[in-house]
Amino acid sequence: FLAMLPSNAAQAEDGYDLWLRHAPLEGEALDALTVRPLAVVSDQAGNATVDIALAELRAGLSNMTGRAVATAAEPGATLIALDCDHPQIADGGAFSLNGSSNGLTVYAFEPLGCLYGAYALLRDLAQGTPLGEIGYSDAPAMPLRMLNHWDNPDGHVERGYAGRSIFDWWHLPERLDQRMIDYARANASIGINGVVVNNVNARAFMLEPRYIVKLARLADAWRPYGIRVYLSARFSAPRDIGGLPTADPLDPAVRAWWKAKADEIYAAIPDFGGFLVKANSEGQPGPQDYGRTHADGANMMAEALGDRGTVIWRAFVYSEFDDTDRHAQAYAEFVPLDGQFAPNVIVQVKNGAIDFQPREPFHPMFGAMPNTRLMLEAQITKEYLGFASHLAFLAPMWEEVLEADTGHGATVAEVVAPVGMAGVANTGSDRNWSGSDFDQANWYAFGRLAWDPSLSSETIAREWAAQTFSRAPAFLDSVVPMMLGSREAVVDYMTPLGLAHLMDTGHHYGPAPWVCDLERPEWNPCYYHRADAHGIGFDRTERGTHALAQYAPSVAAQWADPATTDPIWLLWFHRVSWDHPMPSGRSLWAELVHRYDSGVAAVDAMAATWADLAPYVDAQRHRAVTENLAIQANEARWWRDASLAYWQSVNGRELPAGTPSPA
Ligand code: GCW
Known part of the structure; x- marks a missing residue:
C-alpha cells in the first residue's frame, strides 16, 4: 500500500530539516546510485571543511538511497570524489561537478568550494537528476552573502515571527546548541558566508569581553562552513561602555577606543568580519550627534578595523526634523558623500526608499554612487507582508528589484554584484525555523539569489519545493505557480x-x-x-x-x-x-x-x-x-x-x- 503513495506522503515531519531532507529517490535517479556500491572520498580528508562535505554527502546519499555509503574507494564502486585543491578552479567558493556513468568528481580550488559543490550535488540529486547527467561549473556572483539578525541579546527578535532568537547567549561560550551547527549547514548549503548576529538597534554591551568570548565560540563553530561573524555596533559605545565623555568620531580618544576594541576582537576571532552600523536613524546615535558626517563615522571605524574587516554602514535614514519627503532623505544625505568612504566601507541600502513594503520601486541610490561600494539589504522576515502566517514567496519581489535598470548603465544586480546582499533573517526557535513552512522558501531564495542573482524565481521555487516537499512533477507544476503568484496577491x-x-x-x-x-x-x-x-x-x-x-x-x-x-x-x-x-x-x-x-x-x-x-x-x-x-x-x-x-x-x-x- 505504501508503495502506491507518492513519495514523502507517509512521513511525519515538522520542517526542522528545511530543504536538506534528502528524501528517498526512486526510478532512474535511484538506479544510477544503486547499481554498484557507492563510495564518497577525498584526498583532502582531515580538513574540517572537507570532512563536513564528505559527511554531508554520505548522510544525504544514504538517506536518498537507503544504503550505506563507503568511505573508501572499492573496486567496482560508483565513486564520488572531492578534489579540493584543483588549480584550474577559482577561489571564493567556485566548484565544478563532473558526473559520468562511473561516478562524479567535485573539483574546487579550496575546501569551501568542495563544500558548496557537495551541497549543489545533493540539491541536484534531491531533485531527481541522475548522477551521470550532472556536469556544470558554478561560482558565487557576489563576494558577500549575508544574513542580518535583528536578534536582541535577551532573546527577543525585532520583527521576528518564528519564536525567540536562535542564539543562546546565556549559555555560551560553554554550551553550543546543536541548532548553531544545523543553522550553519543550512546557510552553507545556499552559500551564505556572513552573519551579523545581533540587531542593528544594538546594545553596546555586546562589544564587551564577556560577549566576545561567546561570539568567538560561534565563529569557531561556523568557520568550517565558510561563515564569518559580524557584530552590529552601537555608535555611542565609547561612551556607553568605554567611559569616554564623547563618541565624536574625530576625537583621538574615541578613535583609539575603537582601534583597541577591534584589536581585542581580532585577538579572539582572527577572521571577524566587521561591524554593521545603524547610525542617526530612528533615534540611534551617530556621527551627526557631533556635527560629523556618515563618512566621518564610517571611516573612523574602518580605520580601527584596517584591512582585517569591513564596516557596513546602513543608509536607512530619515528624520522627524526633516520635513522633506521621507522617500528622498537617504539619497539627499548619502549621495553627496560619494567617494568619501574608505575602501573597507560598504553602504547598505534597502531595496526601496521607504521600508520593505510589499512593493517598492528600487532605491534611487542604486547607481547614483559610482565611487562607493553599495550593498543591497532585503528583508526575509515579512514585517509588512503578513508576518509568518501569510504565504508570500519573496523571490519575485527581489527579482523585480535586482533586474531593475537604474538608468546609470547598470541594473541593481550589476551595481551590487561586486559587493553583496544582506537579508534580514527570518529564523527563530520554532521547530520549522521560520515560523511557517513556506517562509523557509524565503531564506532559501535569498541565499540562492545572493549566489546568483540571474536565477529565476521559478527555478528557485521549483528546486526548493522539490527538496522540501516532493519532487513529483504534478506537485511541482501546481505548487510553483502558486508560490510565484503569492506575493502579488499580498500586494493586491x-x-x-x-x-x-x-x-x-x-x-x-x-x-x-x-x-x-x-x-x-x-x-x-x-x-x-x-x-x-x-x-x-x-x-x-x-x-x-x-x-x-x-x-x-x-x-x-x-x-x-x-x-x-x-x-x-x-x-x-x-x-x-x-x-x-x-x-x-x-x-x-x-x-x-x-x-x-x-x-x-x-x-x-x-x-x-x-x-x-x-x-x-x-x-x-x-x-x-x-x-x-x-x-x-x-x-x-x-x-x-x-x-x-x-x-x-x-x-x-x-x-x-x-x-x-x-x-
Ligand atoms: O523596518 C523598520 C522596522 C524597524 C527596524 C528598522 C530598520 C531594526 O520597523 O524595526 O529596526 O526598519 O531597518 O532599522
Missing part, C-alpha cells in the same frame, strides 16, 4: 496600485489607512495615501515632492506621467482622481476595488490548490500550511473590506456594480 489585498505603508502602527500587521494622528507625520498611513474626496496617491513629480528627480532621467521619465506610468507604481508617484482612467478601461476607483478582490480570490485559489496537494505532502506539514492559508483568507478579506470601507468614507462612492459583498 494590502497595498494595490502603488499604495504603501498602510499597515497598523508599530506592529505593522493589518490595515489602518485611517491612522493620521501620530506625532511623527511620516509614520502615519495618511502620509502615504493622501486620500480625500477628490483623489488618492503621493505626488512625487515636480508638482509634488520632486523625489522622482532622484532617479536617472530615463527612469524618471517612465514614471513622470500618470497616463504612461505602469499601474503598479501609479499611486507611489502620482496623486490622481478617483475617476482617473486606467489602462484596463476601469476608473481608478473601480480598478482599486478590482485589485482588492483579485488579491482575495488569489488567496482562495492558493487554499484550493494546496488542498489538492495533500497526497504529496506529509500530513503534519500539509495541515500547518492549510491552517495558515485559512488565516490568510480571513485576513485578506479584512484588508480588503477595511480598506474599501475607509476609502468609501473618504470618497463617498458606492462599490462598482458586480463587486462581491464583504464577508
Whole structure:
C-alpha cells in the first residue's frame, strides 16, 4: 500500500530539516546510485571543511538511497570524489561537478568550494537528476552573502515571527546548541558566508569581553562552513561602555577606543568580519550627534578595523526634523558623500526608499554612487507582508528589484554584484525555523539569489519545493505557480496600485489607512495615501515632492506621467482622481476595488490548490500550511473590506456594480 503513495506522503515531519531532507529517490535517479556500491572520498580528508562535505554527502546519499555509503574507494564502486585543491578552479567558493556513468568528481580550488559543490550535488540529486547527467561549473556572483539578525541579546527578535532568537547567549561560550551547527549547514548549503548576529538597534554591551568570548565560540563553530561573524555596533559605545565623555568620531580618544576594541576582537576571532552600523536613524546615535558626517563615522571605524574587516554602514535614514519627503532623505544625505568612504566601507541600502513594503520601486541610490561600494539589504522576515502566517514567496519581489535598470548603465544586480546582499533573517526557535513552512522558501531564495542573482524565481521555487516537499512533477507544476503568484496577491489585498505603508502602527500587521494622528507625520498611513474626496496617491513629480528627480532621467521619465506610468507604481508617484482612467478601461476607483478582490480570490485559489496537494505532502506539514492559508483568507478579506470601507468614507462612492459583498 505504501508503495502506491507518492513519495514523502507517509512521513511525519515538522520542517526542522528545511530543504536538506534528502528524501528517498526512486526510478532512474535511484538506479544510477544503486547499481554498484557507492563510495564518497577525498584526498583532502582531515580538513574540517572537507570532512563536513564528505559527511554531508554520505548522510544525504544514504538517506536518498537507503544504503550505506563507503568511505573508501572499492573496486567496482560508483565513486564520488572531492578534489579540493584543483588549480584550474577559482577561489571564493567556485566548484565544478563532473558526473559520468562511473561516478562524479567535485573539483574546487579550496575546501569551501568542495563544500558548496557537495551541497549543489545533493540539491541536484534531491531533485531527481541522475548522477551521470550532472556536469556544470558554478561560482558565487557576489563576494558577500549575508544574513542580518535583528536578534536582541535577551532573546527577543525585532520583527521576528518564528519564536525567540536562535542564539543562546546565556549559555555560551560553554554550551553550543546543536541548532548553531544545523543553522550553519543550512546557510552553507545556499552559500551564505556572513552573519551579523545581533540587531542593528544594538546594545553596546555586546562589544564587551564577556560577549566576545561567546561570539568567538560561534565563529569557531561556523568557520568550517565558510561563515564569518559580524557584530552590529552601537555608535555611542565609547561612551556607553568605554567611559569616554564623547563618541565624536574625530576625537583621538574615541578613535583609539575603537582601534583597541577591534584589536581585542581580532585577538579572539582572527577572521571577524566587521561591524554593521545603524547610525542617526530612528533615534540611534551617530556621527551627526557631533556635527560629523556618515563618512566621518564610517571611516573612523574602518580605520580601527584596517584591512582585517569591513564596516557596513546602513543608509536607512530619515528624520522627524526633516520635513522633506521621507522617500528622498537617504539619497539627499548619502549621495553627496560619494567617494568619501574608505575602501573597507560598504553602504547598505534597502531595496526601496521607504521600508520593505510589499512593493517598492528600487532605491534611487542604486547607481547614483559610482565611487562607493553599495550593498543591497532585503528583508526575509515579512514585517509588512503578513508576518509568518501569510504565504508570500519573496523571490519575485527581489527579482523585480535586482533586474531593475537604474538608468546609470547598470541594473541593481550589476551595481551590487561586486559587493553583496544582506537579508534580514527570518529564523527563530520554532521547530520549522521560520515560523511557517513556506517562509523557509524565503531564506532559501535569498541565499540562492545572493549566489546568483540571474536565477529565476521559478527555478528557485521549483528546486526548493522539490527538496522540501516532493519532487513529483504534478506537485511541482501546481505548487510553483502558486508560490510565484503569492506575493502579488499580498500586494493586491494590502497595498494595490502603488499604495504603501498602510499597515497598523508599530506592529505593522493589518490595515489602518485611517491612522493620521501620530506625532511623527511620516509614520502615519495618511502620509502615504493622501486620500480625500477628490483623489488618492503621493505626488512625487515636480508638482509634488520632486523625489522622482532622484532617479536617472530615463527612469524618471517612465514614471513622470500618470497616463504612461505602469499601474503598479501609479499611486507611489502620482496623486490622481478617483475617476482617473486606467489602462484596463476601469476608473481608478473601480480598478482599486478590482485589485482588492483579485488579491482575495488569489488567496482562495492558493487554499484550493494546496488542498489538492495533500497526497504529496506529509500530513503534519500539509495541515500547518492549510491552517495558515485559512488565516490568510480571513485576513485578506479584512484588508480588503477595511480598506474599501475607509476609502468609501473618504470618497463617498458606492462599490462598482458586480463587486462581491464583504464577508
Ligand atoms: O523596518 C523598520 C522596522 C524597524 C527596524 C528598522 C530598520 C531594526 O520597523 O524595526 O529596526 O526598519 O531597518 O532599522
